Amino acid sequence: MCQEAPLAEGKALAITAELIPVYIMGKKYMVPESLTIMKAMEYAGYQFVRGAGCRGGVCGACGTVYRLPGDYHIRVGLACQTVVQPEMYLTQIPFYPANRTSFVWDEIKGEAEEVYKAYPELFRCLACNACSKVCPMDIPVMDYIAAIKRGDLEKAAEISFDCIQCGLCATRCMGEMAQYHIAQMVRRMHGKFIDVPSEHCAKQVEAIKSGYYDDFMKEIMALGTLDPFKQDNVNDDVKKLKELYKARQGEPSTSENEWTPDSDYAILK
Amino acid sequence: MPIIISDSQVVRDFVQKVEEISGEKFSKCMQCGTCSGICPMGAEMQLSPRHTVLMTKFGQKDRLLDSNTVWLCASCHSCLVRCPRGLDLPKVMEAIRQITLRTNENYLEPFEIPDELLEDLPPIAMVSCFRKHTA
Amino acid sequence: MTLGYYPGCTLKSHARNLEDSAIEALKVLGVETVELERWNCCGAVYSLADDDLIHQLAPVRDLIRAKDMGLDKVMTLCSMCYNTLARANLLMRNDEAKRKTLNDFMEEESDYAGEVEVIHLLQFLKNDIGWDKLKAAVKVPLKDLNLSPYYGCTLTRPLEVSIDEAVSPTIFKEFIEALGGTYIHSDHSAECCSSYQMISNPEAAIEAASKVVRSAEDQGADALALSCPLCEYNLGKRQVDILKKHDDLKPLPTFYFSQLLAVALGVDPLICRFELNPTASLELLEEKGVVEKVSA
Structure with missing residues (x-):
């Protein structure tokens, strides 16, 4: 059965795809098979006010759990990245109560x-490994908690580096801890006290502080305004912003090798 | 001090539950009191180890759960190696602790431990304590 | 010779003196330790509830890691790790139904049936090195040092994992004598120091710990030798609280057994990390002429 999907507002793009059944919070919807969970939910009429962020798989706002028929496993994915499957039962878990301890950062010395x-509560870990199994980033969460327990902050920071703070680990923890908050504290301590300081980052901060970019910032700020009286400028401004964005210098998203900026400053002058 | 046990205080399920969790049969116990004599925490316990077995035998759930005994037991196993009847009393203590912990009631709250102590405690102390005293 | 080694959390933080001295001492004896590449906390205490398997996952996982590395033996230094791992190992060896449940639950791991043997360093010294060979390797005999061993609970109980006789063990005595020290008997050498009760019930814990200190002192011990970081915390670090409550007691230095081993084998005292001992341990060694005075 093929059916034309309704058109997104203002776009003249037709989606033609097979419709498959998915269960969103227990209710059945027929959605195009090629969509991500997030798009399928929107297709089904849901609107995201929370529980969606970058839509690019890095912000961790759209953690989703699901099960497939005849399979006891709890499966997880980011709604913006995971493609729907027939008969999947799913719900989003955009947030799970997780306490974050407050402390005075300047007083922290970098000790376990x-x-x-x-x-x-991190000492309540039972090594059940449910956290690792539920991590959409495939981080061995149990291992970084084990590393923290033995005071190895460097190892914990390294293992947890890809964490996107979606919080799904905390939903499954038998020890009732919020692993991702603990790891974040550890990574921050690692960045400040353990890791080799990044030279070009320091230079960059220095340049910003010295006012080196002030004029440039003013120039950018004047662009791309949403002021309705300046509508005429919008297209040109957006075009210029896009050009600047493309021309900027930045760390590549995937790189095997270490990256260093071409010049002293990692931004278009 | 005589302990009077009326039928209404006997929780028969409790006896069964403790036997099930501990895997031990209390009928083994002959009330010799060796366990109470050897227990390093015995002096501080409201019910002695020997009494604990007796009270468990009689299904005295409330008396046992209200007493500090199982929470003072550090599973040192001194009683076990000396028991002439081979009763694994540490397992009985664990079973009674578990009955409370499984209702999600902690004996100790990790976040109530003072900061000065937390700074000092080796991981081994916290891991063992939380395993025995938190749900 | 190489020897598989499971450290345990505390040995990587508070009890580096236990680990560093042991590894260095073993090197002198020609033994290279191979630490597990991946490991988690063993749980420190063995779960005694028959219907509770979730608490067995942690120690079993470590044993699986050892098996995956092709080790047939894994040595521990910490008494509590030894006890927990050894008991979990027996469970996997002897209880078919529980073994199956645990293996099925850990579907991400390889199956385990108790193939690895868990030993404590004292056992290794006795059975694999031998007291005679150890005696011959001693460079600095612990002369005039009156040492009372403290087994605590977990090295000798329950019977099935005891590293020696459960009620009157002698392995620690043999160890001290092999190093040239004088063994001091204490009635409380295997009585509980209160373990984790120091957190939950500190007053009762201080009482229990004070009896251990008193018994050793009464018998004329210069120091306690122990193998458990929690015993060290209770009897060493918290000795100030014991002495506050019992002002007739004198300060009693405490050593990890591995520090004594290392010093006797001629390892540099700096490697033994005496600065981590909360009691006047190094000072005692200096006073007895076992090590040259380094602390000014």
Whole structure:
């Protein structure tokens, strides 16, 4: 059965695809098979006010859990990245109650004991590994908790580096801890006290502070305004912004090798 | 001090439950009191280890759950290696602890441990304590 | 010779003195330790509830890691890790139904049936090195040092994992004598120091710990030798609280057994990390002339 999907507002693009059944929070919807969970939910009439962010798989706002028929496994994915499957039962878990301890950052010395003090519950880990199994980024969460327990902050920061703070680990934890908050504290401590300081980052900060970019910033700020009286300029401004964005210098998203900026400053002058 | 047990206080399920969790049969116990004599925490316990077995035998759930005994037991196994009847009393203590913990009631709250202590405690202390005293 | 080694969390943080001295001492004896490449906390205490398998996952996972590395033996230094791993190992060896449940649950791991043997370093010294060979390797005998061993609970109980006789063990005595020290008997050498009760019930814990200190002192011990970081915390670090409550007691230095081993084998005292001992341990060694005075 083929059916034409309704057109998104203002777009003259027709989607023709096979419709498949999915169950969103227990209710059945027929959605085009090629869509991501997020688009399928929107297709089904849901609107995202929360639970959606970058739509590019890095912000961690759209954690989704689902099950497939005849399979006991809890499966997970980011709604913006995961393509729907026939008969899947799904719900989004955009947030799960997770306490974040507050502390005075300037007083932190970079010692494991400070993490223990902030999150003593981390010692309730049972090594059940449910956290690792539920991580959409395939991070061995259990292993970084194990590393923190033995005071190896460097290892924990390294293992948890790809964490996008979606919080799904916390939903499954038998020890009732919020692993991702603990790891974030550890990564911050790692960045400040353990890791080699990044030279070009320091230079960049220095340049910003010295006012080097002030004029450039003013120039950018004047562009792309949403002021309705300046509608005429919008297209040109957007075009210029896009050009600047494309021409900027930045760390490539995938690179095997270490990256260093061509010049002293990692931005278009 | 005599302990009077009326039928209304006997929780028969409790006996069964403790036997099930511990895998131990209390009928083994002959009330010799060796366990109470050897227990390093015995002096602080409201019910002695020997009493604990007796009270469990009689299904005295409330008396046992209200007492500090199982929470003072550190599973040192001194009683086990000396019990002439081979009763694994540490397992009985664990079973009674578990009955409380499985209702999601902690004996100790990790976040209530003072900061000065947390700074000092080795991981081994927290891991063992939380395993025995938190749900 | 190489020897598989499971450290445990505390040995990587508070008890580096236990680990560093042991590894260095083993090197002197020609033994290279191979640490598990991947490991988690063993759980420190063995779950005693028959129907509770979830608490067995942690130690079993570590044993699986050892098996995956092709090790047939894994050595521990910490008494609590030893006990937990050894008991979990027996469970996997002897209880078919539970073994199946645990293996099925850990579908991401390879199956395990108790193939690896868990040993404590004291056992390794006795059975694989031998007291005579150890004696011969001693460069600095612990002369005039009156040492009372403290087994605690987990090295000798329950019977099935005891590293020696459960009620009157002698392995620690043999160890001290092999190093040239004087063994001091204490009635409380295997009584509980209160374990984790130091957090939950500190007053009762201080009482229990004070009895251990008193018994050793009464018998004329200069120091306690132990193998558990939690015993060290209770008897060493918290000795100030014990002494506050019992002012007739004197400060009693505590050593990890591996520090004594290392010093006797001529390892540089700096490697033994005496600065992590909360008691006047190094000072005692200096006073007895076992090590040259380094602390000014």
